[in-house]
Amino acid sequence: MIRLIFAGLRQRKLRAALTAIAILLGVAMVTGTLVLTSQITRAFDEIFQAANIGVDVRVSPRTDFEGGLQSVPTLPESLVAKVAQVDGVQKAAPELAALGSPVVNGEYVQSTGAPSFVFSLTPDPFRATQLASGSYPARDGEVAVNEGLASAQGLSPGSRLGIATRTGVKEVTLTGTVTFANVSSIGGTTIVIATKDDVQRWFGLEGKVNSIAVQAAPGVTPQVLARRIAAAMPANVEVRTGQQDAADQAQQTTEAINTFLRPALLAFGVIALFVGAFIIFNTFSITVAQRLRELGLLRTIGASRRQVMTSVVGEAFVIGLVAGLVGLAAGYGFAALLVWVFDTFLPGGIPVAGAQLSWGIALTALLVGVLVSVVAALIPALRASRVPPVAALREGTEIPRGRLSRFTPVFAGLLTIGGVVLIVLGLNSEAQATQRLLVMALGALLVFFAIGGLLRYLVPGLSRVIGWPLERLPGASGSLARQNATRNPSRTAATAAALMIGIGLVSFVAVFAQGLKASVTGAIDTTLRGDLIVSGKSFQPIPEASVAAVRATPGVSDVVSVLTDGARTPGGGRATVFGLDPQAAARGLAFEWVDGSQDALRDLAPGQAVVEQDLADQEGVGVGGTVRVRTSTGDTAAYRVAGVFRDRILFEGGAIVSQAGFAQAFTARDPIFVLATVQPGQDPVAVKDAVATALTPFPVAEVRTNAEYRDEISSRVDSILYLLYVLLAMSVVISLFGIVNTLVLSITERTREIGMLRAIGLTRSQLRRMVRYESVITSGIGGVIGVILGVVLAWVFSLGLRDEGILFRIPWTQLVIFVVVAVLAGVLAAVLPARRAAKLDPLDALHYE
């Protein structure tokens, strides 16, 4: 049997290779994801290890959840001396960290979105950086920067540069360049090291530190020291050993990667494998049908049904194993490709360590390859085992159909319903986002699977529609192609289904993204009454001082600055608290009121809040009730509800309070955005330019008109959309191989017909056209059904997300492009098969048995 399997594979080399490629790419995506995520995880481990060099114990503010970027918790600087007095402390040093980008030659160094850190200089042994050139800053007005930044910007010790801070751009002198310990890459992150006093002054942190690094005296273990320090500290202070601190930080990122990035990327690999499975299934189905005689012969000479089945499954096993091995290697290439994709489409590169080969990844690759291949080949193998021995003697024997096959439509129908039910369940469930997504993805998978099964009933009709223009072309190629496509509907259906999945998902995300854009831009249009929006680059908050600069600009009438921070309610629920100036806000923001009116917003007292309906529902409060919140550092505030509004996009789950009320508990002073209204009669563009000029000292802040801001949001959504397109493109590529495979197999099967057609006058180019058109009809079916399915799925999703304010909008142009892409894919897939068909000698074709 084993020799038979290999002999069979050798005989059908091209087919075996094309089939292997179908899963290989999926395996590569899965492997690549695992490789990449482990690279990222290790990079962060390295970074946190490095950050804790020489730190035996670290003292930091206690936080019980991750607050927003706007509120970095601090400790009073006086604690440093207190820590230093603890018995067993050799050395204690303050640590400060803030976000601030370098400004070189007046140009803001916009790192691609990775953070721009400003660290205070710490003494030995706490230095996480090593000097590459020059020296560390010795006095105020001096900085060191990371070597990567210096070389990219042409800076060397002695150069002058600016640092964008909360209090404007500070002119400083470069004294040296540093590397961050032994970390392979920190992505696009920039590092500026300045004196402690500078950092405090620049970022309004006078008298404050972010953490305290401690070195233990000889003979004192970090654990013991940590316990001693903790005993001397107030309750809102966290004391951990350096190791623990590094491990905790690393764990946080690892968790983020494992719960978000890895599953998200794996999903694309699974989709690719799913598409590959369709192709394997189809290829094996076709070959089994073509090998009836051979299989019958095996039965005649004494092979059992089981042995016949084994021979087919064995072939799948070998193909899967090869695909697993090659896919493993290709996975490393895919990981590199992903790094490139992230760098290109996402703001901010990601830090990655070198790629490593692990047994776990290798084993996964092989297992995935073999499993997908074998499982997909099971049904064809079962069918092969049903070939009666008499097939060896007779031409045109058909495989007896399985007893259950007539229930296929019913079964597929049930699967579709099941899939839709899962999607709806996932949409409405209260479970974690990841789990809900998983359930919905499973539902979508079922729907695709079921539609793939039902597609064969639609193939004749669809071929007629898609083939219509082709049949109108002169010559018989069009109608022959259409009839070839419909003569074996299940084959065409399975081939088209593979493409349908890719195109379907692409359409789904396109429609979904269109809805998302419409929702956000719609919210901007209806809610924001101002003319200008000032926001920070890369979602950073903008310095408090910039608000005054905007307000002082001639032509600006109203200014609303929006402070925000994440909070928890007593029940553990999430709440986002926004602090703004009520009177200006009542003019600058227009809400859809559920209970109350703009007046409630205008007359907001410090102890009052207007809350978004989501939060009101979550807390079960209405007007007159009280919303209690707790900050990440444990401070609490209570607000009486003065009104309930609805806004699922900009202020979802939010409580809007006055800035005085905000300050009761929250420390954030830098707004997340500032809205400005232009005085009547003033030219908005001129005012915008004036505001931009006023904001020169704060390069992190950007001013846009509402329309520009809408475009910005759209382009952010688009860049994520393009990333998804790239990832989904793999599935489309895989399905191309499926089309090639099916066509090649069909041509082999129809060799004699092709010979006859050539004999009675079909030219080579007509023959090539015939193959191309069949390919186009197949891919057209996949494209059209895919687009329809994608739109329907997106519609179901949007129904479920209507409460979240997500609209349903169809991007017609894009959908038309997808169908065109599908058709072009068909043309591309037909190149090789058409050439093979045209190469057939009509004579050989006539003799072919």
Next chain:
Amino acid sequence: MQKGGAPGPAVHAEGLGRRYGSGEAAIDALRDVDIQFPRGEFTAVMGPSGSGKSTLLHCLAGLDRPTSGSVTIDGTALSGLSDRDLTVLRRSAIGFIFQSFNLLPMLTARENVALPLRIAGERDSDGRVDAVLADVGLADRAGHKPSELSGGQQQRVAIARALVAEPTVIFADEPTGNLDSASGHEILELLRRAVDERGRTVVMVTHDPRAASIADRVVMLSDGRVVMDRAGMDADQVYEAVRTLDPA
């Protein structure tokens, strides 16, 4: 009733040779064959297996390229033609009938018959397809797929397909080989009528003496050479000729 109008025979071969392989292993399937097929004549080509009769048919029809000599159809020499021109010539001047019918399974009888016209980009504006189908007695089967037709009926569809473009010559390769004798006889009758009533030229390869006896002329091949070329033979004479040539 003749098409093309070029004077001379429908098909004309001169010094035709076809060698397969090279060196010691070379086989001469045809050796220096000179033969003419006048218009409106029904010729049967016979000969034992390996005598070269199929090779002759393929070379005459422009499916195989001879290694020496020339073939002229309707006054056009095949040797100088590109693959495309040759295909177009086959389309207009040659009809084919195969032993295994070679109909397209997904097309109806009518569509199969119309195929040569469609390939040529012509419209069946004058009802030619239905007329030809009626001629072969399948008017009531026009909408059936090959799988719904008997072997004899399928071969009649194939004849209709060969006739529809009104070619100069029809080549038939063992057209009765896969049929029972009654159906085979019907097929031969149809070919006979194509010659008598439509003035077609038919060249039929067969190893069945009874089939050959319906032809106007019997050409016998052996070892790639024409060893006999006689007109007006009846079945017994053909049997006799076969026996003398192929004692085995």
